[in-house]
Amino acid sequence: MMSSCWGAALGAAVSVPVLLLVAAPYIRRYVAGGQCKSTAKLEGKVVIITGANTGIGKETARDLARRGARVIVACRDIAKAEAAASEIRAETGNQQVIVKKLDLADTKSIREFAEKFLAEEKELHILINNAGVMLCPYSKTADGFEMHLGVNHLGHFLLTFLLLERLKQSAPARIVNVSSLAHHGGRIRFHDLHGEKSYNRGLAYCHSKLANVLFTRELARRLQGTKVTANALHPGSVHSELVRHSFVMMWLWKIFSFFLKTPWEGAQTSVYCAVAEELDSVSGQYFSDCQPAYVSPRGRDDETAKKLWSVSCELLGIQWD
């Protein structure tokens, strides 16, 4: 009896790792998700990618640089951005990878970035609103906005507003908003947008990602007939620096990295939304793994989208009709 137990245990001890080894490539292929198959070239096209000094943004920049675009790497940390840009320039041979200072947690910085960009560049064909923060301890931006809402939504809302005329003049043009599956857990808490009454950092992230989806929806509606499209996406669960504010998440991300997308894999849907020929006239949609994905009912609520738009304008002191 004892020996058969030992035999079974030994059998399991040998067969489980063997099974895992055999299955590993299939698991990795599944985790990697969709891949952008487009071979579109981007010579003569100007692209802005926010938060492109690391993670998904950096891989998106690398891909678009390889396609020949002039890529503006818009980042708050210039030294880190220069290191990323020079790596991309060296690898792709594209010298048109340019670093510009942009801190989305400060509307003054956003305005300065846009002013300089509009003075220096005559065209803008692709704007990728990629930068993001997650799980921040309670904090506010320079303008007093809750950090997730301020950086992930309001910062990109203002940036898009300031650059929209240039996008329209350069049309066909695309706006790509990097949202998240986490939008499913979000709601727009108009009565407490800045989390002053209650704050949960996980939920704050979800709310801001829902705001990305609603912004995209309303923006696309307003852009009908302009040849400027706006789409949102979920990149997948990606092994990046996004979890930097949570010690526990950082360890979980390390331990389970095998089951997470690499930043390159995570960039595929952003690249797809930016270049895929079949999306030329597709707008207001939400993608994941390079295909349309399910949007939560709250993300399809046009009334909330309109209200969020006008509240965002009020907070930023802009008029955007």
Ligand SMILES: NC(=O)c1ccc[n+]([C@@H]2O[C@H](COP(=O)([O-])OP(=O)(O)OC[C@H]3O[C@@H](n4cnc5c(N)ncnc54)[C@H](OP(=O)(O)O)[C@@H]3O)[C@@H](O)[C@H]2O)c1
């Ligand atoms: N990773 C995932 O599993 C996942 C899943 C769903 C959605 N997303 C979304 O994907 C996007 C990219 O995230 P990631 O995973 O690549 O994370 P990441 O590696 O942390 O990159 C985030 C980027 O945003 C920049 N950023 C943060 N705050 C900024 C600010 N105030 N001004 C300008 N730039 C700022 C960061 O710059 P610094 O390096 O200077 O801080 C960094 O370049 C985010 O919008 C995120 O919500 C990620």
